[in-house]
Amino acid sequence: MTTPLCPPKPAPGDRIAVISPSAGLPGLFPRPHELGLERLRTVYGLEPVEYPTTRTMGATPQQRADDIHAAFADPDVKAVMATIGGDDQITVLPHLDRELIRSNPKPFFGMSDNTNLLAFLYATGIVGFHGATVMAALGRPGALHPQTEESLRAALFTPGPFELRPAERWRDVDGDWADPATFAAEPETRPGTGWGWVNADRVLEGRSWGGCLEILAMLLMADREVSHDLSVYDGGVLLLETSEEMPSDTEVFRTLRSMGERGLLQRFPAVLVGRPKTWSFERPLSPEEGARYAAGQREAVLRALRAYAPDTMVVFDVDFGHTDPQLVLPYGGTVRVDGPSRRITVTY
Structure with a gap:
C-alpha cells in the first residue's frame, strides 16, 4: 500500500x-x-x-x-x-x-x-x-x-502527536433521547479505572485499523474492504471495540478466532481494546453484572490472542467506542504504544 x-x-x-x-x-x-x-x-x-x-x-x-x-x-x-x-x-x-x-x-x-x-x-x-x-x-x-x-x-x-489519557470519569448508562429531562443535567459518571496492559515490554508504532468488532465481522463475511494481501496490516495497531448490542464473550472469541484462522489477527503486534459498553436499554446490567460481562469479554480477547498471537501487546479499557468519554483515534494513521512507560500517543 x-x-x-x-x-x-x-x-x-x-x-x-x-x-x-x-x-x-x-x-x-x-x-x-x-x-x-x-x-x-x-x-x-x-x-x-x-x-x-x-x-x-x-x-x-x-x-x-x-x-x-x-x-x-x-x-x-x-x-x-x-x-x-x-x-x-x-x-x-x-x-x-x-x-x-x-x-x-x-x-x-x-x-x-x-x-x-x-x-x-x-x-x-x-x-x-x-x-x-x-x-x-x-x-x-x-x-x-x-x-x-x-x-x-x-x-x-x-x-x-497527541497523548491519550485514561478517563478520569466515565459512563456507559444512557438516558432516553426522547425524554427532555435527559438533557436537563450532566449524566452520572463513575471514577476511572485506568488501562490494563498485557505484554507491555516494548514500544510499538504502526498504522491503526479495526473498529467495531461486530462490523468487522460483517465486512469479513461479505469480503469487503479487507485486503486479500494481509501484509498491508503487518506491524499495525488493531483497534477493537464492541457496541451497545453487547455481544457475548463466545461471540467475541469466535470472531477473533476467525480472524486468526484467516491469518489476520497475528499481523498486529499491538491491540487497543475499547472499554466495553456494559449497559443498554435491552440489558440494563448492574455495575456488578457489568463488571462480570467486561471480565468475560477481556478473557475472550486474551483466549484468542493466546491461540494466534501470544506475544501481542494489549491495552484494555481504552476510552474509544461506545462509552463516554469518546477519545478520537486516527484510523489508518500512526499510533505509538509504549508498554514500559504505559503511554499511548496518536498522530492527528
Missing part, C-alpha cells in the same frame, strides 16, 4: 458536512442532533452543513452514497462527520465512487457502523478518524466530556 494520505485539516469558520451514512436517527431524535450541531458551531467554530438524508430514516443506500459523494466533492466543505451509526452501512459501500473520494480527501469522523466507511477510506489510502459522532459524543447531555472535547479539538485542528 502507498503512503497513506492525511487530508488537510479544517480551520474555525470552515464548513463541515454532517451526514447519516447509516441510520437517519436525527429525524427521530432531533434534540441530541441539534445540540451536537450547536456545539460544532459554538465550541469548535465550524459551520455544519446537512444533506438530504441527514434526517431521513429509511434512505436507500444509493441516496446515502449520493450524500457522501456530495460532501467529499464540495470544495467549500473541509471535513465530514457522521451523525450516528446503525447496522446497514455495508450496503452503501458498493455504491461509492472510490476515485471521487480519493481525489477529494477530507477528514471523516465516525464510529460504530461507520467502521464500514473508515475501512473503505483505509483501503482507498486516506486516513480517517474513529470517534466523535454528532449525536452520541457532541450531543451529550449537560456538556461535552472534557476529554472528548480536548481529543476532538486536537484531531480537527492540530496536526502532530
Whole structure:
C-alpha cells in the first residue's frame, strides 16, 4: 500500500458536512442532533452543513452514497462527520465512487457502523478518524466530556502527536433521547479505572485499523474492504471495540478466532481494546453484572490472542467506542504504544 494520505485539516469558520451514512436517527431524535450541531458551531467554530438524508430514516443506500459523494466533492466543505451509526452501512459501500473520494480527501469522523466507511477510506489510502459522532459524543447531555472535547479539538485542528489519557470519569448508562429531562443535567459518571496492559515490554508504532468488532465481522463475511494481501496490516495497531448490542464473550472469541484462522489477527503486534459498553436499554446490567460481562469479554480477547498471537501487546479499557468519554483515534494513521512507560500517543 502507498503512503497513506492525511487530508488537510479544517480551520474555525470552515464548513463541515454532517451526514447519516447509516441510520437517519436525527429525524427521530432531533434534540441530541441539534445540540451536537450547536456545539460544532459554538465550541469548535465550524459551520455544519446537512444533506438530504441527514434526517431521513429509511434512505436507500444509493441516496446515502449520493450524500457522501456530495460532501467529499464540495470544495467549500473541509471535513465530514457522521451523525450516528446503525447496522446497514455495508450496503452503501458498493455504491461509492472510490476515485471521487480519493481525489477529494477530507477528514471523516465516525464510529460504530461507520467502521464500514473508515475501512473503505483505509483501503482507498486516506486516513480517517474513529470517534466523535454528532449525536452520541457532541450531543451529550449537560456538556461535552472534557476529554472528548480536548481529543476532538486536537484531531480537527492540530496536526502532530497527541497523548491519550485514561478517563478520569466515565459512563456507559444512557438516558432516553426522547425524554427532555435527559438533557436537563450532566449524566452520572463513575471514577476511572485506568488501562490494563498485557505484554507491555516494548514500544510499538504502526498504522491503526479495526473498529467495531461486530462490523468487522460483517465486512469479513461479505469480503469487503479487507485486503486479500494481509501484509498491508503487518506491524499495525488493531483497534477493537464492541457496541451497545453487547455481544457475548463466545461471540467475541469466535470472531477473533476467525480472524486468526484467516491469518489476520497475528499481523498486529499491538491491540487497543475499547472499554466495553456494559449497559443498554435491552440489558440494563448492574455495575456488578457489568463488571462480570467486561471480565468475560477481556478473557475472550486474551483466549484468542493466546491461540494466534501470544506475544501481542494489549491495552484494555481504552476510552474509544461506545462509552463516554469518546477519545478520537486516527484510523489508518500512526499510533505509538509504549508498554514500559504505559503511554499511548496518536498522530492527528
